[in-house]
Amino acid sequence: MTTTAITDQGSATGARAGATTGNAPPARRLRRGPGTGGGPAGERTPRWQIYLPLGLYLFFTLVPFYWMLLFALRPAGSTSLVPWPATAAHFDKVWNDLGFAVFFRNSLLVGVASLVMTTAVALAGGYALARFRFRGRNGFMLALLCSQFIPGALMLVPLFEIFRELALVNSLWSVVIAETVFQLPLSLILISGFIRNVPAELEEAAWVDGCGRFRAFCAVVLPLLRPGLIAVGSFAFVHSWNHFLFALMFLSSQEKYTIPVGLNYTIGAESVDLGALAAGGVVAAVPVVIVFAFIQKWLIAGFSAGAVKG
Structure with a gap:
């Protein structure tokens, strides 16, 4: 019994000494389980x-x-x-004979005006929602979100009556105002999220240095919102460029048509000129492709900034 006790004690002491001096046996390497390393047991997919x-x-x-x-x-x-x-005969036909040069100019005016108005109003409203606390703020945000479930077709008749009273029927401004109103809810929500990602301490530091609220916003916050503004503005432009319903409802003369309405009128009652229709589709698609090709870097950065709170 004494010999056994001494032997056990010696073994335990040796084990502790080995662990102290780093001579302990190496730990068993764990085997990768399923789903790691790209596949079962670490295999690559x-x-x-x-x-x-x-x-x-x-x-x-x-x-x-x-x-x-x-x-x-x-x-x-x-x-x-x-x-x-x-x-290039089909392009010459749609651009010169069918009036797509005028349609292109009208679509460009509507898209740029909607972009500017939507971004400006969303920037002001988004800053108020992000920085100020007031009664009914959560309810207002919920109403903005719920408004996205209302189809635009339900508002055509009321909007037409309003624009008729304002003498805006058959004016490009009717399309610009309608596009701005229907894009504002989502733009407000997105811009307010981008502004909340900018720490308020940056503005407070500018206030300490003598800047007012507007100057601090322009100097500190606005440069950090560039990805978000590009994301919101690009969607406003593309939506206005491609939207068909408002332009069809509020514009009645051919010199005021936008490209989607002009494409619709290339389809005749008895036949369809597929070459002209396809050429018009290319004319409508090229500006959108060019815009996204140039802004894709800022667009992805804007989505990333809106997904994570800084």
């Missing part, structure tokens, strides 16, 4: 499982655009699946 779904999605996304370019560039009556030899 095969590339085809990533590229196949992405390729299918890209195919179904780009085929309609290719089909539109095909009809716009190939000669009338051709059945070739390749737009060669290419022709």
Whole structure:
């Protein structure tokens, strides 16, 4: 019994000494479980499982655009699946004969005016919602959110009556005002979220340095809101550029039509000029593609800023 006790004590002492001097046996390496390292037991996910779904999605996304370019560039009556030899006759027809130069100018005016008005009003209202606490603030935010569930078609008749009393029917300003009103709720919610991500201590430091509230906002907060303003403004422009219902309802003369309404009138009662219709679609799509190509960096940054509270 004594010998056994001494042996056990010696073993325990040796184990403690080994642990102290770093000679302890290495810990067993844990095996990766399912779902780590890209697959079961740490295996990498095969590339085809990533590229196949992405390729299918890209195919179904780009085929309609290719089909539109095909009809716009190939000669009338051709059945070739390749737009060669290419022709610009359809673009010349829609731009000069069908008046798409005027439609393009009208759409540009409506889009830019809606962008400026929506961004300016949303910036002022979003700052008030983000920085001030007042009675009914939560209810107001809830009302803004619920207004997004109201279809714009339900408001066409009341809006038409209002614009008729204001002598704005068949004026581009009627479309601009309607677009601004219907885009403001979501823009207010987004801008207020962006402003809340800017620490109020930055403004307070500017106040201490002698700046007023407006000057501190312009010097400190506004530069940090650039991604959010670009995100809100780009959606306001694209929505106004593509919207068909308001322009169809409030504009009655051809010199006031926007591109969506002009495209609608290229469809005749007996036949459809597919080449002209496709060329008009290309004219309508190119500005939007160019805008998103230039602002995609700030657009992604704006979404990221609105997702995480700083």
